[in-house]
Amino acid sequence: MNNIAKRWPGTGVTEIPYWVYTDKDVYESELDRIWYGDHWLYAGLEAEVPQVGSYRTTTLGERQVIVVRSTQDQISVLENRCRHRGVQICQARSGKLDGITCPYHQWSYALDGTLQGVPFRRGIKGKGGMSRDFSPSDYGLLRLKVEVVNGVIWASFSDRTPPFREYIGDRLWGSYERIVSGRRLRVVGYNRQFIPANWKLLIENIRDPYHGALLHVFLPTFGLFRPDQASEMRMDETGRHGSLMSLPAKDPGAASHGEDITRDIAVDASLQLADKRLIEAVKELKGDETLGSCCVFPSVILLQQINALQVRHIIPKGPDGCELMWTHFGFEEDDEDMRQRRVRHGNLFGPAGLVSVDDSEVLAMAQRGFKTAEEGGAAIVQMGTGGRETRNEGHMATESAIRGLYQYYREVMDL
Amino acid sequence: MTDSEWIRIASATELREAGGLLGRSICGVPLAVYEVSGAYFVTLDRCTHARARLSEGYLEGFLIECPLHQGLFDVRTGEVKGPPCTKPLRTFAVRREGEDLLVSLKPLQEAPKKDEIAHE
């Protein structure tokens, strides 16, 4: 049972009460049932920990973890907290370790989290020390369940989480595999921003094709996206994961690898960019989509738009805010042209993104709206065929995937 | 540092009274002396992992456990017997003459390297 006093009226998902985005008890319950429950969380890319001992620290939910290559074939994800007195051990963002040693009392852990050394465990010259029945094997660093799938590291706080392939399901596997096909990845760089908005708004936003050409004026203005172009918003069977794929408004299949797929779709000659290299793209993935996203609930969106391949990692920070960590990546075989192209396309995303700023600013405006809402106020989610149905759709005038998300949400949260 | 002559390191009695484990500095070289079932051994008194004093550790049978991280060495051979240690421990020849235990600083291998000897 939940500790949440408020009740969500009715059983539908065409109205989302504002308190779902602002209530502290709801947030605490989300951490428990979602973030630390039977869900896979994005923990990084294999390419970020190339050698034995390479590590990065990151945050899953609100808990900090160390992601480390503990043997050549094994990635460990360990809670970044000494089992002795609770010290957060690793303070750096990344590096290379032989072992994990707490600075306070030098308790030493192997790279897989096993407690190896407790200084003066036997006392000093026979005096003091831990009791004889102290068992180091009971005090290893907390180990998360880990799966590495096509170069992406997934971790879960729960042992009951099903295998990742089952978790993402058949319907969305194709959109996942399209972006991370198993080719060796290369990090292009990171960006980080704090967005003063509830974490769920980011998930909704990427499953909201309705806003695409209406909010992001840059996209139709410079021919990158039109409301009438072929698109598909698809959910998995539970409704929690979603993918949005969109083809440019021209004859698909005409582009071959390396060809510029944006040159034919500018809407107005007077609205040409002064330097088209800002958005000029070449085909590199399967299919002709210029936009392909795979949102794996609750923590991450993998997305391709033109040649910007990106991971958007969500870190909740209370009901009223979250951090968004961007990892842009490419492939090891990228030539200098492609490297530079990815850097240019990075202009559309991140904290100064010519497209993304619209989202992070509008979501902050939404959160400000929620905070002063009257009792019983709610957002309405009624766009889409039938107005109330929840199903995969092949057009953009729909909020069906948001309804699907909240169908799952009400169930997992028992709300 | 002297050459191959034998140097007195401890008496058999004081070693026994110390529970079979003593630390001594001979010509600036930190050494640990062990007695196990009437046999005597000497190693460098510095763990190869994080340089703690093995003479402050725990001796069980032929295994010396480092007090800092519980790494293990066999005092007979200097071999690593437990993590997190990976490098073997240098050993020295020792013999008993009457009550005296004598160590040879001309070791079984080459001369101890400078970084192994921390002057106390």
Next chain:
Amino acid sequence: MTASQGNPIAALNRDNICALYDAYFDTLDAGRLEEWPDFFVAECRYRIISRENYEAGQGLCIMQGDSKGMLTDRVRAILKTQVYAPRYYRRFYSGLRVVKAVGGEVEVRQNVLIVQTLLNKPSEILGCGAGHDRLVMDESGELKFTDRTLILDTEMIRNSVIYPA
């Protein structure tokens, strides 16, 4: 006057360089965004990049342009297409020093602080960092940027970076 006439090296002196930076930041602080690209030569590079990426040699920027045209496109997007809550930026620079002068080009560094004020909110630090820049005299005898790279210590951005710095 072309760069080879007059005395371009003498003109690349600290007073002129400071005058350029004063004008640059004044233009931006006053919101005269359309004039911003004119501080750059045609084949230029502009970057706001996190210290994390810069020190790791990774190319991803927060804001980037590798031509004056791209900077113009950025201005057009800020003014016409991006959606954001209204705000002011005010930029403070200090510790300006010329680290190298080779031929007709100077390398200049300075500290930069960007203060943001959203409506009805207290002013706050949006970012602090270091500018690593290269300047030349163009054909008309004006000092321009060939490269402005602002390396931000501030890796966690308070939501958005709207305007350049």
